Amino acid sequence: MYHTIKTELTDNTLFIYINRPDKLNALNQEVMSELALAIDEVYSNKEIKSAVITGKGEKAFVAGADISEFLTLSTEQGTDLAKKGHVIFKHIEDCPKPIIAAVNGFALGGGCELAMACHFRIAATNAKFGQPEVNLGLIPGYGGTQRLTALIGKGKAMELMMTGDIITAEEALQWGLVNHVVAPGDLLLKATELLQKIHAKAPLAIARVIKCANAALDKDIDGYETELNEFGACFGTKDMQEGAEAFIQKRPAQFTGN
Incomplete structure (x- = not known):
């Protein structure tokens, strides 16, 4: 190829x-x-x-x-x-x-x-x-x-x-x-x-870290606004629910990228 x-x-x-x-x-x-x-x-x-x-x-x-x-x-x-x-x-x-x-x-x-x-x-x-x-x-x-x-x-x-x-x-x-x-x-x-x-972390959260860190250096983007939006979006994911429950239950989280 x-x-x-x-x-x-x-x-x-x-x-x-x-x-x-x-x-x-x-x-x-x-x-x-x-x-x-x-x-x-x-x-x-x-x-x-x-x-x-x-x-x-x-x-x-x-x-x-x-x-x-x-x-x-x-x-x-x-x-x-x-x-x-x-x-x-x-x-x-x-x-x-x-x-x-x-x-x-x-x-x-x-x-x-x-x-x-x-x-x-x-x-x-x-x-x-x-x-x-x-x-x-x-x-x-x-x-x-x-x-x-x-x-x-x-x-x-x-x-x-x-x-x-x-x-x-x-x-x-x-x-x-x-x-x-x-x-x-x-x-x-x-x-x-x-x-x-x-790889053991939540894939959607990793993607949002990348997006927010890049926004910090982009003059055309408000990095803080990007962080606010991406932080809020995390609450709509199954992975955030899984991560929080795993933390409370003192067990490893099983993230699925959803």
């Missing part, structure tokens, strides 16, 4: 591998199109409760965009390219099911932007992060200027984007860009461990 990505469904988690290790998993248009299809599957397949995006091979998550595709683009074509990236990465960000980036190796340029579009990030100790587009006379174009600023603050984000510097996994952890740093061999294990914990 896919040529540039690979997917595996295990324990209700769809593992999405960017599969161009000979090109350090660089994002070309085929990768972007196939990634979009995989994310559509996460939305639509009821068997899938979560997803992990990672890269094949030991060197790179995604080392950036495929620069060879940029050489002949006009201003209008460059804008169209960025628009496509914006749509796909926003679709990841807005997914009602948790999507984790498991960063193994380089996450540069579009790779860093892809990782930031996920709900949170886990990094292997050998991971490297950066937005070095200024070295090419470019800027981040897939939402990186906005998401990086939101995640690590304006000052650090501007320094990273203007210098083109690359930071280590430990620095990314200190700066708030990633949630956890683990040994490379434990990367997918850690992602699975966290997702299994999330």
